[in-house]
Amino acid sequence: MSVFDLLEGVYRKLRGAGPPSHGAKLLAEFGTEKSAGPLLDLGSGSGDQSVLLAGEGRKNIHLVDANGSVLRRAHRHPALHRTIARAEALPFKSLSFQGIFLIDVFHHVSDQEAALREIFRTLTPAGVVLIVEYHRSNPIIRIFFILSLLRRKRCSFLFPSELLALARRCGLQGAIMDSDGLRFTARLQKT
Numbered sequence: 001m002s003v004f005d006l007l008e009g010v011y012r013k014l015r016g017a018g019p020p021s022h023g024a025k026l027l028a029e030f031g032t033e034k035s036a037g038p039l040l041d042l043g044s045g046s047g048d049q050s051v052l053l054a055g056e057g058r059k060n061i062h063l064v065d066a067n068g069s070v071l072r073r074a075h076r077h078p079a080l081h082r083t084i085a086r087a088e089a090l091p092f093k094s095l096s097f098q099g100i101f102l103i104d105v106f107h108h109v110s111d112q113e114a115a116l117r118e119i120f121r122t123l124t125p126a127g128v129v130l131i132v133e134y135h136r137s138n139p140i141i142r143i144f145f146i147l148s149l150l151r152r153k154r155c156s157f158l159f160p161s162e163l164l165a166l167a168r169r170c171g172l173q174g175a176i177m178d179s180d181g182l183r184f185t186a187r188l189q190k191t
Helices: 003-015 023-030 048-055 068-072 112-122 139-150 160-169
Strands: 039-042 061-065 080-084 097-103 123-134 172-179 183-190
Touching: 023 048, 023 097, 023 123, 039 048, 039 112, 048 061, 048 080, 061 068, 068 080, 097 112, 112 123, 112 160, 112 172, 123 139, 123 160, 160 172, 160 183
Parallel strands: 039 061, 039 097, 061 080, 097 123
Antiparallel strands: 123 183, 172 183
16 A cells, blocks of 8 residues: 555545535536536546536546556546546647646646646637645645655645736636635636
8 A cells, every 4th residue: 555545545534525525616617518528637536526527417527647546446437538647748639628627636746837738738729727726825735745745745835826827827817716715716718
């Protein structure tokens, strides 16, 4: 069992038990129409968020995670397609996705600017990106940061304004939809 596997239980407790915590946001943004375009769950882990969308009728949802062992344990559903890849080098054609979402994962991306450039490349015109990320100044996140150092994993938490500035440099426009002190949600769009 890896250190990640051991910490995964702690992470799930911090994130909250029960139904996917951001399912309502995803349903509101990406709807439940069966004919809607492909979605990318980037840094999907076990696919908790995507299985909710699939259960509501969404088709063609791609789960992408760099951790193959977590992805192999992902939910099974005919609408879900699994791919092991890094956010900085997505193995998809340009203009592949109508929507892309990253839930509690952007801080793990080694080269965040390269990842946003890949997101821009694979997003269709007027496509939407939702990034739910932890507040850099939150004390709980500081503890998580120390745990990540113990795991020898680099984490880079951004302030909301820093994320928006980085997104603009990569061709994405957006705004912060909500913020609760622990997390914030950025809605970005390819214009």
